[in-house]
Amino acid sequence: MDLGFGGEVAEFYQRYRRGYPPAVFDALADAFALTPQDTVVDLGCGTGQLTLPIAARVRAVVGVDPEPDMLVLARRAAGERQVGNVSWLLGADTDVPALGALLGGGTVGAVTVGQALHWMDHDALFPRLRPLFRAGGGVAVVTNGTPLWLQDTGWSRALRGVLERWRGVELHRSCGTDDASQRRYRDSLVAAGYDVGATTVDYTAELSLDELVGGVYSVFSVDTLPAPEQRSEFSARIRRALHPETRFREHVRVTVLVGRL
Incomplete structure (x- = not known):
């Protein structure tokens, strides 16, 4: 499954995508009672x-x-941070049965899925995951805030206008962060036999103009990413639209939707 997120896009993704506050990992550990023996x-x-x-x-x-x-890039980052207990596998949601054969049934404490879930068939995925889990294990869907161009702020609306004119399309996809998508995920988990709950973690971040532009680049595919010779003009359009602001406050809500066995 090639979604076009290689090359420079992967580099922008690593550099500019939001991380997660510690409370998110506390919520995951608590939800599944994760221990140093878990996978x-x-x-x-x-x-x-x-x-x-x-x-x-x-x-x-x-x-x-x-x-x-x-x-x-993930493997390189693990080496730089001296994280030695991660294995990296090339695969997709459709490869879960093969992963189960590798790890063995009933051995996994949790499967986490970030906003990449909106590229997957979640109705097929959630039942497919069940054989992997130990008792009390399950799946967590972790959505990390609304896209930069869909937030309820003046700078976000101005950014959306620039992007829609640049790409010639209306931008409305929320990458699974909207209430309707969250309800679909919840209903799908319930239908697959999970006990479902949710935790939210709110935080505020401040972005520079460069960080804002880099975050936008991280969601382009390789085919739609502005060419190097176009990027000065692309950044200038954003700068003019957002003038005189140069720092942008972002209110982020992380939702941890948990389905437990």
């Missing part, structure tokens, strides 16, 4: 924003992603 799978791991921090709490983590360039 966690991070499905659609990207460059390891969830994978690497949770590794400190368990015996081993398996990061799975369909994009080789994401895994190269």
Whole structure:
């Protein structure tokens, strides 16, 4: 499954995508009673924003992603942080049965899925995961705030206008962070036989203009990313639209939707 998030896009993703506050990992550990004997799978791991921090709490983590360039950067980051208990596998949600054959049934404490879930067939995925889990284990869908261009602020609306004019399309996809998507995920977990709950963690971040532009680049595919010679003009358009502001306050809500056996 090639979603076009390799090359420079993977580099922008690693550098500019939001991380997660410690309270998110506390919530995951509490939800599944994770211990230093547990194994966690991070499905659609990207460059390891969830994978690497949770590794400190368990015996081993398996990061799975369909994009080789994401895994190269994730592996490099693990080496730089001296995280030695993570394995990186090239694969997708459709490879879960093979992963179960590798790890063995009833051996996994939790599977985490970030906003990559909106690329997956969650109705098929959630039942497919069940054989992996030990008693009390389960799946956590972790959504890390509304996209930069869909927030309820003046600068976000101005940014959306620039992006829609640049790309020539209306931008409305929320990457699974909207209430309707969360209800679909919850209903799907219930239908698959999980006991469902949710935790939210709120925080505020401040972005520079460069961080804002880099965050936008991280969601382009390779085919739609502005070419290097276009990026000065792209940044200038954003700068003009957001003038005179140069720092942008972002209120982020992380939702941890948990389905336990």
